[in-house]
Amino acid sequence: MATMKTVAVIVAAGIGQRAGGDLPKQFQLLGGKSVLRHTLEAFGQHPQIHAVITVIAAGFENHYAEAADGLALPAAVIGGATRQESCARGIEAAASMLPDAVLIHDAARPFVSAKVISDVIAKLGQAEAVIPALAVADTMKRAEAGIITQTLARDGLYFVQTPQGFHFDKIHAAHKALASMGVNNLTDDAAVAEAMGMKVHIVAGDPANRKLTTMQDMQDANQKMKQLQNTETRVGQGVDFHTFTTGKSIWLCGVEIPHSHSLFGHSDADVALHAITDALLGSIGEGDIGTHFPPSDPQWKGVKSEIFIAKAVSLIKNCRGEIGNVDVTILAEAPKISPYLAAMKASLSRILGIATDRIAIKATTTEKMGAIGRKEGMAATAIATVRLPA
Numbered sequence: 001m002a003t004m005k006t007v008a009v010i011v012a013a014g015i016g017q018r019a020g021g022d023l024p025k026q027f028q029l030l031g032g033k034s035v036l037r038h039t040l041e042a043f044g045q046h047p048q049i050h051a052v053i054t055v056i057a058a059g060f061e062n063h064y065a066e067a068a069d070g071l072a073l074p075a076a077v078i079g080g081a082t083r084q085e086s087c088a089r090g091i092e093a094a095a096s097m098l099p100d101a102v103l104i105h106d107a108a109r110p111f112v113s114a115k116v117i118s119d120v121i122a123k124l125g126q127a128e129a130v131i132p133a134l135a136v137a138d139t140m141k142r143a144e145a146g147i148i149t150q151t152l153a154r155d156g157l158y159f160v161q162t163p164q165g166f167h168f169d170k171i172h173a174a175h176k177a178l179a180s181m182g183v184n185n186l187t188d189d190a191a192v193a194e195a196m197g198m199k200v201h202i203v204a205g206d207p208a209n210r211k212l213t214t215m216q217d218m219q220d221a222n223q224k225m226k227q228l229q230n231t232e233t234r235v236g237q238g239v240d241f242h243t244f245t246t247g248k249s250i251w252l253c254g255v256e257i258p259h260s261h262s263l264f265g266h267s268d269a270d271v272a273l274h275a276i277t278d279a280l281l282g283s284i285g286e287g288d289i290g291t292h293f294p295p296s297d298p299q300w301k302g303v304k305s306e307i308f309i310a311k312a313v314s315l316i317k318n319c320r321g322e323i324g325n326v327d328v329t330i331l332a333e334a335p336k337i338s339p340y341l342a343a344m345k346a347s348l349s350r351i352l353g354i355a356t357d358r359i360a361i362k363a364t365t366t367e368k369m370g371a372i373g374r375k376e377g378m379a380a381t382a383i384a385t386v387r388l389p390a
Contacts, residue, residue: 004048004099004100004101004121004124004125005050005097005098005099005100005101006048006049006050006099006100006101006102006103006121006124006165007049007050007051007052007053007094007097007099007101007102007103007168008043008049008051008052008053008102008103008104008105008163009053009054009055009087009090009091009093009094009102009103009104009105010036010039010040010043010052010053010054010055010090010105010106010107011055011079011083011086011087011090011104011105011106011107012024012026012036012039012054012055012056012064012076012107012108013055013056013057013078013079013080013083013086014026014057014083014107014108015057018213018214018215020215020218021215021218023063024057024060025108025212025213025217025218026039026067026107026108027060027063027067028218030110030218030221030222030225031222031225031226031229034063034066034067035107035108035110035212035221036054036064036067036068036107036110037067037068038110038111039105039107039108039109039110039112040052040054040067040068040071040073041071042110042112042113042114042117042355043103043105043112043117043163044071044073045114045355045356045357046114046117046118046349046355046356047342047345047346047349047355047356048117048118048121048346049103049117050097050099051074051094051097051099052071052073053074053077053090053093053094054068054073054076054077054090054107055076055077055078055079055086055087055089055090056076056077056078056079057078057079058078058079061075061076064076077089077090077093080184081184082184082185083186083187083188084175084178084183084184084185084186084187084192085179085184087104087175087189087192088175088176088179090104091104091168091171091172091175092172092175094168095168095172099168100167100168101121101124101165101166101167101168102165102166102168102171102172103117103120103121103163103164103165104162104163104164104165104166104189105162105163105164106162106211108211108212108213109161109162109209109210109211109212110212110221111206111208111209111210111221111224112162112163112206112209113206113208113209113353114349114350114353114354114355115206115350115353116132116161116163116203116205116206116209117163118349118350118353119132119203119204119350120132120163120164120165120203121165122350123165123201123203124165124166124167126201127199127201128166128167128170128193128198128199129164129165129166129167129170129171129190129193129198129199129200129201130164130165130166130200130201130202130203131160131161131162131164131165131188131190131200131201131202131203132160132161132162132163132164132202132203132204132205132206132209133158133159133160133161133202133203133204133205134158134159134161134204134205134206134207135157135158135159136154136157136158136159137154138154139151139154140152140154140157158202159205160188160190160205161205161206161209161211162188162209164188164189164190166189166193166198170193170198171189171192171193171198173196174192174193174195174196174198175192177196178192178195178196183195227389230389230390231322231387231388231389231390232387232388232389232390233324233385233386233387233388234283234284234321234385234386234387234388235283235383235384235385235386236278236279236280236281236282236283236284236383236384236385236386237278237279237282237381237382237383238274238275238276238277238278238279238280238281238282238288238380238381238382238383238384239275239278239379239380239381239382240271240272240274240275240278240289240379240380241271241377241378241379242263242264242265242269242271242274242377242378242379243263243264243371243376243377244261244262244263244264244375244376244377244378245261245262245263245264246261246262247259247261247262247263248260248262249262250262250263250269250335250378251263251268251269251270251273251304251305252270252271252272252273252330252337252340252344253270253272253273253328253344253345253347253348253351253361254270254273254304254305254306254344254347254348254350254351255340255343255344255347257335257337257340258335259334259335260334260335263377263378264377266295266300266301266302267293267300267301267302267303267304267305267308268302268303268304268305269305270304270305271330271378271379271380272328272330272344272361272380272382273305273306273308273309273351274289274305274308274380275328275380275381275382276309276326276328276348276352276380276382276384277289277305277308277309277311277312278382279326279382279383279384280309280312280313280315280316280323280326280384280386281312281315282384283316283321283384283385283386284315284316284319284321284386284388286312286315289308292308292311293307293308293311306351309351309352310351313352313353316386319388320388320389321386321387321388321389322386322387323352323353323354323358323384323385323386323387324358324384324385324386324387325354325358325359325360325384325385326348326352326354326358326359326360326382326383326384327359327360327362327382327383327384328360328361328362328380328381328382328383329362329363329364329380329381329382330361330362330363330364330378330379330380331363331364331365331366331372331378331379331380331381332363332365332372332378332379333365333366333368333372333373333375334375337361337363338363341361341363344361345359345361348361
């Protein structure tokens with residue numbers, strides 16, 4: 001199911017007041033935008049999401065319209081009396097789109113990353129149900145009336161997040177079956193899947209993907225937004241060259257492209273990912289790709305260049321940084337790159353954990369001048385911006 005048509009259902013039908021304020025938390029402002037708007041943008045900008053359906057409580061149609069203004073989204077679906085019923089209505093509304101998969105997400109998780117979304121979708125290629133989750137690190141206790149009654153083994157325990165992904169037909173049928181049995185108060189869709197015998201798989205969650213529930217959560221989230229807005233922007237540049245050798249394909253931006261030759265290199269010789277890696281490392285003053293992955297080290301022989309990007313991204317996160325955008329230019333006479341640009345962009349979105357509108361990929365020739373013009377090899381240049389706390 002590599003080309004799954006995937007619909008996102010955003011559950012925004014809650015009207016609880018634990019977060020304080022005059023409005024439900026999903027309509028409260030966070031850094032100048034509503035919580036719901038942040039969530040809608042996260043899914044609407046993701047290259048693997050084909051449509052976004054929002055479920056709201058009756059009476060909040062105008063608030064939804066304001067949150068979705070300019071996003072070209074359909075009218076909201078009115079939810080039910082429970083979260084399970086609201087999710088079922090959102091899934092039912094998606095049925096006419098004939099999706100292969102559906103991702104169901106809490107509107108009150110506005111900091112969901114493109115990587116978490118991509119990881120859930122990728123896992124759905126091998127599993128019928130997938131949830132992001134974080135392993136429990138703290139000691140867990142059971143208590144009654146304020147008194148500890150049991151210490152629980154934390155091995156195998158997870159904090160569950162959303163988006164929760166499913167093969168559409170299976171979760172659609174599961175919701176219908178439970179509704180017919182009068183079961184309507186399960187707290188998440190994974191429980192719906194489990195109740196009908198589906199195997200639910202786990203991918204790594206993200207600590208930032210927390211659910212906003214209380215007034216303190218909202219205050220913390222607003223503080224985080226202020227910190228993000230109070231940043232400095234760094235710029236890094238990367239350049240890489242590789243010659244051609246015998247082979248039948250090349251790798252560019254993590255995508256394999258058929259060609260009469262391959263690129264020569266100690267790793268998979270993905271010239272674009274190498275340039276991007278150097279640009280990211282340069283933005284935080286962390287040397288170059290050879291510093292962290294010496295070509296003389298045999299452990300890197302033939303490896304996928306995604307691991308180089310992952311290292312750079314990890315170092316940026318350690319600095320509490322965030323990638324702003326990446327702009328890469330590929331210089332080659334052949335092969336023709338344009339048929340693969342969309343796939344390359346989607347691949348970079350997954351690898352970098354940023355939306356596709358923050359990625360630019362361009363290709364040009366050297367008008368047959370020099371070694372590249374003689375088709376002896378390829379080159380790539382990249383520029384990356386990274387936001388760091390000021």
